[in-house]
Amino acid sequence: MMEKTQNGVLIIGGGIAGIQASLDLAEQGLKVYLVEKSPSIGGVMAQLDKTFPTLDCSACILTPKMVEVKLSENIELLTYSEVEEVSGKAGDFKVKILKKPRYVNEEVCTGCDICSQRCPIEAPNEFDLGLQPRKAIYLPFPQAVPNTYTIDKNYCIECGLCKGVCRVGAIDYDQQPTILEIEVGSIIIATGFEIFDANLKEEYGYHLDNVITGLELERLINASGPTGGHVIRLSDGNLPKRVAFLQCVGSRDEKVGNLYCSRVCCMYAIKQAVLIKEHEEDTDITIYNMDIRAFGKGFEEFYQRAMSEEFGTKFVRGRVGELFEIPETGNIRIRAENTDTGEFTEEEFDLVVLSVGLIPCKDAKALQELLGIQQDEDGFFTGENPELLSTKSSVEGIFIAGVVEGPKDIPDSVAQAGGAAIKASVVAVKGGET
């Protein structure tokens, strides 16, 4: 056999799965290109407050890994970038990557924040799900990697204030998109997920002020979030005394075309119930559910703890029929059957949290077309033998990791990323099948 020059690995998506795969491959000494479309790596895990069932601080686990990516000599981090074209085959992929203009020179920006302080324009903050504004020149969140600002041209008025105050001359309004061409031996897709659009379940009233999603709650309860860690009602800023969680919003629901279980919502709702109790002890919490799926290590114990006297979370077995707002108070009344007793119930709450499910990432279709890999009927990526090789896509040399393969939690995403990294390294080192 002829000696082949060793190729690197392309990783698309810089959530926890893509980050872990990058670190594992870099540690093996392989060259890694990590392409992330948003201005920072981190994905959804960066938005979470604590993780179930241990209540570890999400950012405390994630941030060191993000920094490690930035510092690794083997990883070329390409944020605000997208894969444009892929050709070739396993062992020999040719890839075109589009680097979108940030209008800030990545090489010189020090992340000092002076530009953002001067910027007069406010825009919705994606990271905080619009719960507070950011500037038109911004860092998505304080721990962002890279620590480089980005100008949002949808809002920027080119007033020149940021350019005037930048001490290192990093602002460049005329920056152009650039194309980078690379060759890699294998590819890992780790583009993650979106949350289910709660507006599609009209009867659950997401348009109402005091009905929010689980991800919004993660931001509200986070000490560095828009309210400094206070879970408030969006209608009046008061602390809710009675909170309801509605499970399976967009999951296990034929009506919205998602028959699958999203696997994390039971546990994240329980986690959030416990966290709310830890913040405000005298809150009454009810979780309306069809059943609680506490299948992972330590999950059942966590569930029991949430039910115990310590936290006193009430679990009602019954999927909510509908809810409505009481206009005078902004309170929400929930109609549901308690199927354990057969009673029809109508209860009043101050705040309602919709435990929205996970759906395929926005770009799933585009990536499917770009790479020719197979999607399952729900739109997640899959290979020929998912039961044995969940990391393998239907195309030789292309692997999948994290929620892009199907709903899963952080530990499972990390485990799968490790598996995908090994598989990808074999192809990168030995070349594809000949």
Next chain:
Amino acid sequence: MTEEKVKPFKVEEPLRIARLDPTFKGEIMEEPNAELIKYCFQCGTCTGSCIATRFENNFNPRRIIKAALLGLKELVLSSDVLWICTLCYQCSERCPQGVKISEFMEVLRHLAVKYGYIHPSLRLQAEAILRSGRVYEDEDTANVMREDVSLPPALSVDMDEVSKILNRTGISNILLREEGDR
């Protein structure tokens, strides 16, 4: 409406398996749209959405489906609660398993009639139609009311035609049979 209480609809426990009719579910599922009840996973969305339940707690669509699937034929078909459903389709609209619950309730009503269980209030109406072709039989009062709003007197009913239709539907036989039974 009468003040009479609706009999509670409850699956008695312990269940006596010998009293269950395993063919009942098959009989229901042969009817159009009712075959979907086998997908019911008892989440309670139907009951939680139901306007009728709000006023009559004994009407619980989830329980009726459960009883039907278990084969509690007599309990289901003889129950008053079958006739409480307003057929508003809210449950069918929201069921996460796509069960057509309103349609299923209609199927149960057809089966109930087939097996001779008709709610007394509906039997009175059916008998009136059989007798006079009208639900509201007091023609004179009706005509006074019509005159008040400048409507011509009601047309007379051709009972031959009405009988023909009713015979075709089979309702006359069912009502007669019921009378014989009593």
